[in-house]
């Protein structure tokens with residue numbers, strides 16, 4: 232049996248009638264932008280994450296730009312962030328004129344740490360973006376304590392994860408989410424959110440997502456037109472109560488891989504002490520990853536390479552790929568980018584599927 236990389240359909244099957252009902256209610260009521268569904272979803276998401284404020288925005292990329300703007304980051308300011316992440320993490324910072332300064336990541340957790348951030352700091356550093364990559368929470372409390380700089384948590388892949396009982400989205404000064412359809416909580420289109428405990432930041436975010444205005448009369452900032460829409464919010468409200476069970480399913484899927492003996496064939500990452508990952512992706516490493524990938528795909532296992540070319544080696548990021556006149560060297564990032572192998576995982580991933588993937592890995 233072919234094993235798909237992810238399965239977003241099966242978990243939704245039972246919910247489709249409810250979703251259609253909620254969507255037709257929104258259409259019947261005729262309020263499509265910043266109405267009761269977005270307000271209710273914002274309350275429910277804030278409660279889920281365990282923060283005071285959640286604000287819906289258009290997507291996870293805008294969320295990062297708006298979070299940085301709310302923190303007062305200005306053009307020319309430096310923002311330290313990983314190179315081993317989805318492109319949007321750096322793009323969102325560059326798009327507002329700030330300077331992405333790439334740092335390396337930890338080989339085990341694939342995330343930035345106090346040690347990897349330190350060499351990237353300069354007197355012009357104004358913030359740090361920590362990504363909870365693949366759904367693994369980064370050690371953000373330690374990073375905040377070490378440098379006294381604000382940390383934007385890019386939690387696009389980590390809704391449902393926690394670190395020492397603190398949910399992803401509550402670890403930084405401000406956090407961002409994406410509801411892109413394949414994310415752990417996926418809308419039926421684009422969507423995003425920003426979470427924070429800081430009332431002042433939340434107020435600025437609310438203004439920035441609506442053209443920089445609080446009252447639709449006075450425009451205090453040059454802002455953005457970036458809202459989560461009512462239909463997406465109505466859908467997300469149906470899905471959110473199921474997220475924990477879906478994350479449990481992903482964690483059971485990873486346990487199935489371990490029970491099936493995956494550790495004999497590839498190298499597994501590690502987790503920070505106290506972390507409960509949300510496993511948006513299950514990424515292992517192998518020195519000959521591309522050859523393995525080809526064999527897996529030939530065997531009907533939909534594995535994939537993510538971030539094979541890290542951000543500091545992307546053409547658009549060339550202006551940010553040097554340090555002190557020399558090409559930026561991020562050895563762990565380069566190694567992980569070259570050796571990473573994303574294996575199938577989903578909320579409904581089974582032991583039988585794990586056995587199949589491991590058998591294909593063994594044969595490859």
Ligand SMILES: *Cc1c(COP(=O)(O)O)cnc(C)c1O
Pocket residue numbers: 290291292293316317319320362385387388408409410411421422423
């Ligand atoms: C998906 C993702 C984003 C961007 O989210 P969009 O909703 O697609 O704009 C940003 N950062 C990370 C780490 C992501 O995985």
